Amino acid sequence: MSSVDRRALAAQYERIFGAYGPALVRLTASYEAVPQAREDLLQEILLAIWRALPSFRGDCSEKTFAFRVAHNRCLTHVWRRGKSPESEAELPEVPDPRKSPETLAIDNRRRETLLAAIRALPVNYRQVITLALEDLTPVEIAAVLGVTENNVAVRLNRARKALRTILEGQP
Amino acid sequence: MNMDLELAAWRTDWQAPQTSDAAMLHLDLRRLVDRKRRNMALGLFGQLLFGVLMLAFSAWFASNRPTLEWILWAAVIWAGTFFAAGFAVWNKGGTWKAWSQSNAAFLDLSRQRCQRELQALRIGRWFLALQLAIVTVWLSWDYAMRRIPMGPYFFGGGVTILLAAAYLEWFAARERRSLRDLRRLEEFED
Numbered sequence: 001m002s003s004v005d006r007r008a009l010a011a012q013y014e015r016i017f018g019a020y021g022p023a024l025v026r027l028t029a030s031y032e033a034v035p036q037a038r039e040d041l042l043q044e045i046l047l048a049i050w051r052a053l054p055s056f057r058g059d060c061s062e063k064t065f066a067f068r069v070a071h072n073r074c075l076t077h078v079w080r081r082g083k084s085p086e087s088e089a090e091l092p093e094v095p096d097p098r099k100s101p102e103t104l105a106i107d108n109r110r111r112e113t114l115l116a117a118i119r120a121l122p123v124n125y126r127q128v129i130t131l132a133l134e135d136l137t138p139v140e141i142a143a144v145l146g147v148t149e150n151n152v153a154v155r156l157n158r159a160r161k162a163l164r165t166i167l168e169g170q171p
Numbered sequence: 172m173n174m175d176l177e178l179a180a181w182r183t184d185w186q187a188p189q190t191s192d193a194a195m196l197h198l199d200l201r202r203l204v205d206r207k208r209r210n211m212a213l214g215l216f217g218q219l220l221f222g223v224l225m226l227a228f229s230a231w232f233a234s235n236r237p238t239l240e241w242i243l244w245a246a247v248i249w250a251g252t253f254f255a256a257g258f259a260v261w262n263k264g265g266t267w268k269a270w271s272q273s274n275a276a277f278l279d280l281s282r283q284r285c286q287r288e289l290q291a292l293r294i295g296r297w298f299l300a301l302q303l304a305i306v307t308v309w310l311s312w313d314y315a316m317r318r319i320p321m322g323p324y325f326f327g328g329g330v331t332i333l334l335a336a337a338y339l340e341w342f343a344a345r346e347r348r349s350l351r352d353l354r355r356l357e358e359f360e361d
Binding site for chain 1: 187
C-alpha cells in the first residue's frame with residue numbers, strides 16, 4: 001500500500017469516527033451496561049472498523065459500513081457473554097426516575113431510562129430500534145442488518161411496541 | 172401518542188449529547204493489550220495444566236505396564252511435555268507488560284507478541300514433524316514385530332496431523348494479519 005493510500009485510509013477513518021463516533025458509543029451502551037465492558041466493546045469496534053477499512057469498496061455508504069461492522073461486533077459480544085448469571089447480574093435495574101439523585105439532569109435520566117429499556121429488548125428488536133434512533137432509513141437498516149425492508153418494517157413495529165410496553169411499565 | 176412523535180421523542184433522548192462520549196472515542200490500545208494479557212495468562216495456564224495431566228497420565232499408564240516399550244513411551248511424553256511447557260513459558264517472557272503507558276509502547280508490545288506467536292508456530296511445525304517421525308518409527312516397529320493392522324492407526328494419525336496442520340496455518344494467517352494491522356496502526360499513530 002502506498003503512502004498516498006495510507007493517508008487516504010487514515011483520513012477516511014477519521015471521517016467515519018468524526019461523523020458516526022457518538023452513534024457508535026450509544027450503540028455500545030445499548031449492548032453493554034457495565035462501563036468497563038462497554039469501553040472494551042467500543043475499542044473492539046474501533047479496531048474492527050480500522051481492520052475492515054481496506055476491504056471497503058464503496059458498495060455501500062460509509063455510514064452503512066460503520067454500523068454493519070459495529071453491529072457484527074456487538075452480536076459477537078452478546079454471543080460471547082451469553083446468558084451467564086454474572087453478566088446478567090451486572091446489568092443494573094432500569095433506573096427509577098423518582099429515586100435518581102437530584103443532581104442528575106432530567107434529560108439524562110430520561111435517556112438512561114430509555115437506554116435501560118432498550119437493553120431489555122431482545123437483540124433483533126434492539127438492532128432495528130437503535131438504528132432507527134440514529135436516523136437510519138429502513139433501506140439503510142436493511143443494508144446494515146442484511147435483511148429485507150419488509151422485515152425491517154415488521155421488526156421495527158414490534159420493537160416500538162415492546163419498548164413502549166417496557167417504558168410504560170416504569171414507575 | 173402519534174407514532175412518529177413518539178419515535179422523535181425517543182430519538183431526542185437517545186441522541187442527547189453525553190460528556191463522556193467524546194472521551195471514549197479514541198483508539199485506546201491499553202484495553203486491548205490488557206485483555207490479550209489475560210487471554211495469554213489463561214492460555215498458558217491451560218497449556219501447563221494439560222502438560223501436568225499428560226505427565227500424570229503417562230506415568231500412571233507406564234507404571235501399570237512396566238515394560239521397556241511403555242517406559243520409553245512415557246519418557247518421550249515427559250521429554251516432549253517439558254520441552255513444550257518450558258518453551259511456552261520462555262517464549263512469553265518480556266511480553267507481559269509494555270515499557271510505558273503509551274500507544275507506541277502498546278503497539279510495540281502487540282507486535283512483539285505476534286512475532287513470538289509466529290516463532291512458537293515455527294517451533295510447533297518442527298515439533299509436529301518430530302512427533303510424526305516418532306509415531307511412524309514406532310508404528311513401523313510395532314508392525315514389524317507383531318504384524319498388527321496399521322490402517323486404523325494411519326487413518327487416525329493422518330486426520331490428527333491434518334487438523335493440527337490446518338490449525339497451525341489458520342493461526343499463522345491470523346497472526347500475520349495482526350502484524351499487518353499493527354504496522355498500519357503504527358503509521359496512523361505517527
